[in-house]
Amino acid sequence: MPALKVPRQEAEPVKRRLKKLGLYDGKRRPKREDDFVFLPVIEDERVYSLGYEVLPIELPFRPARQIYKNLESVLAERLSREELKHLRRYDVIGDIAVIQVPPELEHRVGDIVWGLRKVHPFLRVIARKGFHEGAFRIRDYSIIWGEKRLETVHRENGVEIKVDLSKAFFNPRMKGERYRLAQMVKDGERILIPFAGVLPYALVIARYRKVKITAVELNREAYELGLENIERNGKRLKGEIEFIYGDAFKVLPELPTYDRVISPTPRGVDALSLTLSKAEKWLHYYDFVHEEEIETFRARILEECRKLGKECSVRVKKVSDFKPHVFKVCADVKIG
Ligand SMILES: C[S@@+](CC[C@H](N)C(=O)[O-])C[C@H]1O[C@@H](n2cnc3c(N)ncnc32)[C@H](O)[C@@H]1O
Numbered sequence: 207m208p209a210l211k212v213p214r215q216e217a218e219p220v221k222r223r224l225k226k227l228g229l230y231d232g233k234r235r236p237k238r239e240d241d242f243v244f245l246p247v248i249e250d251e252r253v254y255s256l257g258y259e260v261l262p263i264e265l266p267f268r269p270a271r272q273i274y275k276n277l278e279s280v281l282a283e284r285l286s287r288e289e290l291k292h293l294r295r296y297d298v299i300g301d302i303a304v305i306q307v308p309p310e311l312e313h314r315v316g317d318i319v320w321g322l323r324k325v326h327p328f329l330r331v332i333a334r335k336g337f338h339e340g341a342f343r344i345r346d347y348s349i350i351w352g353e354k355r356l357e358t359v360h361r362e363n364g365v366e367i368k369v370d371l372s373k374a375f376f377n378p379r380m381k382g383e384r385y386r387l388a389q390m391v392k393d394g395e396r397i398l399i400p401f402a403g404v405l406p407y408a409l410v411i412a413r414y415r416k417v418k419i420t421a422v423e424l425n426r427e428a429y430e431l432g433l434e435n436i437e438r439n440g441k442r443l444k445g446e447i448e449f450i451y452g453d454a455f456k457v458l459p460e461l462p463t464y465d466r467v468i469s470p471t472p473r474g475v476d477a478l479s480l481t482l483s484k485a486e487k488w489l490h491y492y493d494f495v496h497e498e499e500i501e502t503f504r505a506r507i508l509e510e511c512r513k514l515g516k517e518c519s520v521r522v523k524k525v526s527d528f529k530p531h532v533f534k535v536c537a538d539v540k541i542g
Contacts, residue, residue: 467484
């Protein structure tokens, strides 16, 4: 993702100018190197005409916690310390903020809306989030402020992703995972992504690598949005994406094997054997696992590899908290 290489003495004024122009990418941290500072900027034609070198450079993301802290400090004006303890993390997806409001803050919904709008003046919709439901993993939302829509365009990792939270699953917190996988992928790879949703993984990887991706999705509305996203990102993508509408359990057996398989598995679905059988070099398998079961999960994958006659090494990475003691994890399975 782009960064502007600026002499150290000029860093502060340039940063202010970038912010004024709406070109500064506040989600990443700047980095100092010798007499220069790399300032994170968004993908935009205008950054190339500022008179500084623009480089594709890896800058660390600010933890979401820090963004949340801003809301906390704004709300400290109105909420008691006790009430602030109940404040939950929230997400900003395009111009929509989604937040969970616990019963202890039910009477403070108006203040929370005020605080979110103060921290993020560009918001057009604020919604409360419920739980993911059904096979398509769609959340239940209720709009508490703004326009009556759950459709927006989210910008992440240099791509634009059209989402409709009322029709298809999307999780902005997986941004770091998508970036991590894009870094692991090499040009020339053939990649399979079942359970592909509106294509966030496929778009981010194709943005940075010249690869051939086959993606599969069963929710018709997610599939339509995914097709729109391929069009929308058009020339930005180095790689190619073929998108298949259908049930992964029926479609995959008909497909060949791939260098890499990425399985953002829906909760409660067991696609381990199916996805492993399609992977030649790597499988990245997402699942939800109790912290005491992580070793058992690893052993299960190794056993599955053995059954399929594959030599594997497995590293299980905790990706996010799901509920107390249960994590969303990614098993990076290296084959051969
Ligand atoms: C956890 S979501 C991940 C979506 C997307 N990869 C993302 O990260 O935003 C799982 C996705 O699998 C889809 N899905 C569920 N069962 C499926 C099946 N049998 N075949 C293909 N897709 C399926 C759901 O509609 C949903 O979009």
